[in-house]
Amino acid sequence: MTLYRRMREAPELAAAAREEVGPGIDCDPFDQVITTQIRLSQHIANQHTAHVPDTVPSCGRCASDVVSTTMPRALVLEHRARHLVVPPSIVGGI
Numbered sequence: 001m002t003l004y005r006r007m008r009e010a011p012e013l014a015a016a017a018r019e020e021v022g023p024g025i026d027c028d029p030f031d032q033v034i035t036t037q038i039r040l041s042q043h044i045a046n047q048h049t050a051h052v053p054d055t056v057p058s059c060g061r062c063a064s065d066v067v068s069t070t071m072p073r074a075l076v077l078e079h080r081a082r083h084l085v086v087p088p089s090i091v092g093g094i
Helices: 002-021 032-047 060-067 073-085
Strands: none
Touching: 002 032, 032 073, 060 073
């Protein structure tokens, strides 16, 4: 639950920092928004594999993973887990 909470808070924290310092300053220099999404999807893929969804037919990355024989299974599961927590427009579906 902590990983999910951090993922949900990251955009708000970065937005608040941008509002405070103004335009032109990178308030998310370590890309915490993306990092928290990836960290949560890795956790789901590794610890809750049964909950990872099947491939999403409208997602180009999922389609690519189906035909690829070189993509490590851990990365395939991680990508599919992102479909649980990230909007489709970001993760590759739509």
